Each structure stands twice: as structure tokens, then as C-alpha cells.
Amino acid sequence: MNNEWWQKGTVYQIYPRSFNDTNGDGIGDIRGIIEKLDYLAKLGIDLLWLTPMYVSPQRDNGYDIADYYAMDPQYGTMADFDELLEKAHARDLKIMMDMVVNHTSYQHRWFQEALKGKDNPYRDYYIWKDPAADGGPPNNWLSKFSGSAWELDTASGQYYLHLYEVGMPDLNWENPKLQEEIYQMMAWWGEKGIDGFRLDVINNISKNPDFPNDSLATAQDDGRKFYVDGPHVHEYLHQMNRRVFDKYHHVTVGEMSSTTPEECIKYTNPERQELSMAFNFHHMKVDYPDGKKWASAKYKLTDLKRVMAEWQLKMAEGGGWNALFWTNHDQPRALARFADDQAYREKSAKLLAIILFGLQGTTYIYQGEEIAMTDANFTDISQYDDAESRNAYKQMLTDGISEADALQILREKSRENSRIPMQWNDEKHHGFTDGEPWLAPIHEDNWTVEKALADPDSIFYTYQRLIALRRDRDIFANGDFKLLDAKSEIIYDYERQWNGETVIVVGNFSAEEVAWELPARHHDKTLQILESNYPREDITTNLVLQPYEALMIHLS
Ligand code: GLC
Numbered sequence: 001m002n003n004e005w006w007q008k009g010t011v012y013q014i015y016p017r018s019f020n021d022t023n024g025d026g027i028g029d030i031r032g033i034i035e036k037l038d039y040l041a042k043l044g045i046d047l048l049w050l051t052p053m054y055v056s057p058q059r060d061n062g063y064d065i066a067d068y069y070a071m072d073p074q075y076g077t078m079a080d081f082d083e084l085l086e087k088a089h090a091r092d093l094k095i096m097m098d099m100v101v102n103h104t105s106y107q108h109r110w111f112q113e114a115l116k117g118k119d120n121p122y123r124d125y126y127i128w129k130d131p132a133a134d135g136g137p138p139n140n141w142l143s144k145f146s147g148s149a150w151e152l153d154t155a156s157g158q159y160y161l162h163l164y165e166v167g168m169p170d171l172n173w174e175n176p177k178l179q180e181e182i183y184q185m186m187a188w189w190g191e192k193g194i195d196g197f198r199l200d201v202i203n204n205i206s207k208n209p210d211f212p213n214d215s216l217a218t219a220q221d222d223g224r225k226f227y228v229d230g231p232h233v234h235e236y237l238h239q240m241n242r243r244v245f246d247k248y249h250h251v252t253v254g255e256m257s258s259t260t261p262e263e264c265i266k267y268t269n270p271e272r273q274e275l276s277m278a279f280n281f282h283h284m285k286v287d288y289p290d291g292k293k294w295a296s297a298k299y300k301l302t303d304l305k306r307v308m309a310e311w312q313l314k315m316a317e318g319g320g321w322n323a324l325f326w327t328n329h330d331q332p333r334a335l336a337r338f339a340d341d342q343a344y345r346e347k348s349a350k351l352l353a354i355i356l357f358g359l360q361g362t363t364y365i366y367q368g369e370e371i372a373m374t375d376a377n378f379t380d381i382s383q384y385d386d387a388e389s390r391n392a393y394k395q396m397l398t399d400g401i402s403e404a405d406a407l408q409i410l411r412e413k414s415r416e417n418s419r420i421p422m423q424w425n426d427e428k429h430h431g432f433t434d435g436e437p438w439l440a441p442i443h444e445d446n447w448t449v450e451k452a453l454a455d456p457d458s459i460f461y462t463y464q465r466l467i468a469l470r471r472d473r474d475i476f477a478n479g480d481f482k483l484l485d486a487k488s489e490i491i492y493d494y495e496r497q498w499n500g501e502t503v504i505v506v507g508n509f510s511a512e513e514v515a516w517e518l519p520a521r522h523h524d525k526t527l528q529i530l531e532s533n534y535p536r537e538d539i540t541t542n543l544v545l546q547p548y549e550a551l552m553i554h555l556s
């Protein structure tokens, strides 16, 4: 039986930079998180995932780590962090650190040493290759941040690999000395008493040693088949588990890019002693036409249901464990993408919450989701700070896309959409900062935490109840999953079964009224509404669902 606290619990993701600023420099900070712990405890979540706050030149908002052992002064000090940990624990909130070990910042001491030359003892901490015969990059792999994944170091005449931003060189996991340094560093955090790790792009750490060229035939042929779920990744994670996670009873989530259920079962089936759960993005690609992210497209509900159902069924069958989420700091917000962020904003936010929280896995809330925050909707490229978005814009123009179209695509797809500051109250900058926010929202919006807390009918309380339900009822962590209507482009409905109990979740993903009938085999059951987003006293076997209505129904 799935009965671990984190299987019944909910994670809240904090993007510290945009959460709460306490010293007026426009950047959220550790003390800002401390200030809001009571708020988070009230929501009822179990675990906080903090995106990286280590020393960093911030070329990728902290995912470029220059020192794993210190907090970046713009976020605070290690003493602040220790206080955060202690105060979180005092409220029964656990803390999961975001850990990036696929790459470091170019400013990391190891890389600075490595740059000194081929004989430097740290050279082999990174991945260096001689140029191809024509003097160009060693192979044709592409960076996730546009362009080649290789950068020439003119001093040595060799290229280094960077699957991400050019200031983020990939670490060489084949080097046992590097492995050792990483395990020791993680154990150091373990000694501090943190409760686990979110492991950044962890299934990319083991590269095909031949570094073959890719065909570049489709948008997916960018080299990833030679490093995603690579040859030794399971060994490395098993080692990490033995050396660190197991010892400190850590909960761990692996960020898995372009993976498969088969691999994720290996990562997360407890018998293999690797990770607790896998955070995959396949349901986030339903609006990528031909796998292309930077293209405008509407998703189809049938695709979304198919992908999510596949992961529900396969992971359960193989004894793996899913992370469940609609958005994070790398995605636009889910509201406009999957439902409606205008006329039905509140209904949509509750609909998405109810649909997600009925599934099997560990549920995640990204900051602001609990108040239905919307996308940044920037209109000018200068408003973007994110390197990935800015590079993609340049690339789109180079590819002949018009400025207007490129901006529209960014409005739909850029991850910066979800990075605008938290909206706490009606004060200037929504109470996020007394100074100028590092990323300025351009729209006036009066949906705030203060209002949500004051309204017993708000989305905040929907989440609060859903979190409690999942903790109280075993069916959510354990029940079998069955997708009911795979063909409808309007209705998302599914069933969970456990120990003679049934829960059915149904949502109307349209602005129309639509008839829905409970499956005939359940017509004799007693029905009880566990959660809903419209006032509904009574429930019968035949319903007319209101626009974006969602219901979670218990049958006995
Ligand atoms: C992960 C992070 C993302 C970052 C990338 C490189 O996908 O979530 O924000 O840019 O890794 O570290």
C-alpha cells in the first residue's frame, strides 16, 4: 500500500525570486519566505520546494550554481536559511532543496580551474572535446537555450559541452572524483537537516560516450537521444540514494526531460533504490506541434487525457510514482493554456485543481496557482529577462518569423509568464516589494492572497480542502485509475477504485453547458460530492454541467 507521507502529501513550489521581498531590492528573499510560513501552513501543504538560492551569477536565475555551500547574498545568508529550516520544521513543513548537478556555473571554482588548461586536475570535471575536422563543434547537438551545445575555449582550442545556457558547462559524471564531490556536498545538506532534493534535469547526466551526431530530422533530434536516460544514469542515482537519500530519509523528485514511463518506473520503483518520484513533462507538450515548442498551437483535450492516462496506468503497473502538476517556473500558467483565464478564471482554476488532485501521484502547487494568477502577457521583448525566451526570440526572427508572431508565441509559451511576482495584496506591486520588482508585471490585476483568504469560496480554500482529502483518504494514493471518456474534447472524466470505494472526477473543459451521465454500473450507488466548483446541493446520475464545472464524487 502507498502510505508514505509524501504520497499523500502536497508540495508547494516557491520561486524565491518572485515570492516575497523584505529588503526592497525588488528580489524575493529567504526572509520573505520565513514571513509567509504561516500562510503556507494554513494552505496545508507538507513540503516546500525552493528553486536554487545558492551563490550564482544568475544567468539562469540560480540554476547556474557557483558555490553549492553558500546562499547567494541577494537571497540572504546561511543563517537566514537555517532559520527558515527551523521555523518551517516547527510548523511541520518540510523543505526540499533544488539541486543542479548536471552542470555548474562557469563561475564555479571547478570550471575556473578547468579553464587553466588540459593538465589542470579539475579539467576532467567537465566535458571537453577537440573540434570536428572542419574546426567546428565536436558534434551537432543543440543547446536548450538555442544554438550549438558546444562553446569553444580559445585558450585550449577545445570545446566544452553546455546542454543549457552557455554559462552552464555540463559536468562529467564519468569522473569518479566528480561523483564523490557531489555525494559529499549532498550529504553536507543532509547533515543540515533538509528533507530532500528536487534534482534538476537529472536524467541528462550520463552522456553517450561516443557523442554521435544527431539526424536533426525533427524537432526532437537535437542530440537528446544520446544523453536522456543515458547509459549510467541509474547507477549514479542508485549511488546517490545509498550515499545520501537513504541515509537522511530524503524525499526526492527527479526532473525528467523527454523520458518514458519505462525509465521512470526504474527511477522511482522503491526496490531499485533511486528516487521517490519522477516529474515528467509529456502532458506539457500537447501544444507542441510536431514536438516544436516555439510554435503557436491550441491543445486538444483528447491528447491531454491520453498522455496523462498513459502515465497513470503505466507508472501504477510498474510500481513507479508520479509527480502531478499543471505548471512550474518553466511553463506558462495552466489557466489560459488548458482552460480560461478570463470570464471563467475562478471556475477554471478550481476545475484544474480538482482534476489534478483526484489522480495518483504526489500533487504540486506552484506559487500563485492557489490564487489563480495569470500569465505575464508581455508585449515587448525588452520586458523579458529570461535567457531562454530571449534566445528563442532571436532564433525565431532568424528563422523568418515576424516580430509580432514571435512575441505572440512567447506570450503563449515563454516560461517567464509564470515568473511575475506573487500578488499578496492591493498595495503597490501587490505587496511583493517596496522597491522596483526585478520582473515587472504589466497588467493590473486585483486577484490577491489577501482577497482569497477573506473569501471562504476562493480557490485557496478549494486547494486547502483537496490537500486534506488526499491526506485523509487512502483511495487517492492507492486507487486504480480508469479514464472514462477518451474521445470527448469537452469532458475530462475518470474513475478511481480502492477497497470497494469509488471516486469519480468529472470536468467540463468548455464554456458551454453539457450533459453528463454517471456510468450505468454506478446508478444504484449513493453519491456524495467531495469537492465542486459550483454550488450544488444534490447530485443525480444525469447532470447538466455548467461552464468549466468540475465535480469530485464519492460513490458507495
Ligand atoms: C531545469 C530548470 C530550468 C533550468 C534548466 C537548466 O529545467 O527547471 O529552470 O533552466 O533546468 O538548469
Ligand code: CA
Pocket: 021, 022, 023, 024, 025, 026, 027, 028, 029, 074
Ligand atoms: Ca530582497
